[in-house]
Amino acid sequence: MKRENTIDIRAVMRYFADGVTIVTGVSRKGDLFGITVTSFTSVSLSPPLVLVCIANSASATKMIKDSRRFCVNLLTADQKDLSERFAYVEESKRFLGVKYKIGRTGSPILEDSCGYIDCTLFKWTKAGDHTIFLGNPIDVYAEGKLPLIYYNRGYYTICDNA
Numbered sequence: 001m002k003r004e005n006t007i008d009i010r011a012v013m014r015y016f017a018d019g020v021t022i023v024t025g026v027s028r029k030g031d032l033f034g035i036t037v038t039s040f041t042s043v044s045l046s047p048p049l050v051l052v053c054i055a056n057s058a059s060a061t062k063m064i065k066d067s068r069r070f071c072v073n074l075l076t077a078d079q080k081d082l083s084e085r086f087a088y089v090e091e092s093k094r095f096l097g098v099k100y101k102i103g104r105t106g107s108p109i110l111e112d113s114c115g116y117i118d119c120t121l122f123k124w125t126k127a128g129d130h131t132i133f134l135g136n137p138i139d140v141y142a143e144g145k146l147p148l149i150y151y152n153r154g155y156y157t158i159c160d161n162a
């Protein structure tokens with residue numbers, strides 16, 4: 001009989017500080033979507049590849065598989081409200097009053113963030129209850145604003161050198 005692994009990785013991962021992003025995109029029908037995501041990392045330099053990891057149940061997962069593009073927006077310390085909005089507000093209302101422009105892939109680029117990585121989908125793979133999306137960046141921008149950090153279920157920013 002297969003024994004279930006009951007280890008709760010959240011008990012450890014909550015003490016790993018993450019930058020906060022909003023992954024945005026547009027469906028083939030033209031509907032915008034966005035979701036708050038901390039599971040984001042660079043993967044390869046040549047070719048350049050990044051990944052985001054999104055719950056199978058999130059509508060963004062279906063949308064990215066279908067549209068094959070997404071943009072990772074890096075949030076600043078002032079954008080905690082956007083992080084909460086794109087996690088908890090009803091999907092159809094998330095972009096109401098939010099300032100953005102349309103990027104090269106057609107995905108929304110949020111105004112006043114630290115930067116963005118606009119990607120076409122390289123490949124995806126299901127991993128347990130999440131899906132890993134590997135993106136091929138086609139347009140990037142960043143400026144040295146203070147980032148929003150998520151740690152132990154709270155929001156922080158950088159205040160000192162180690």
Ligand SMILES: Cc1cc2nc3c(=O)[nH]c(=O)nc-3n(C[C@H](O)[C@H](O)[C@H](O)COP(=O)(O)O)c2cc1C
Pocket residue numbers: 020034035036037038039040053054055057058059060083084086087088091150
């Ligand atoms: C700080 C923070 C980080 C999050 N990181 C992720 C993540 O990396 N992947 C993910 O699938 N959901 C993450 N979530 C949860 C989703 O943002 C949330 O469940 C989602 O917006 C629900 O979207 P849906 O209504 O389309 O399912 C995070 C939420 C917060 C507040």
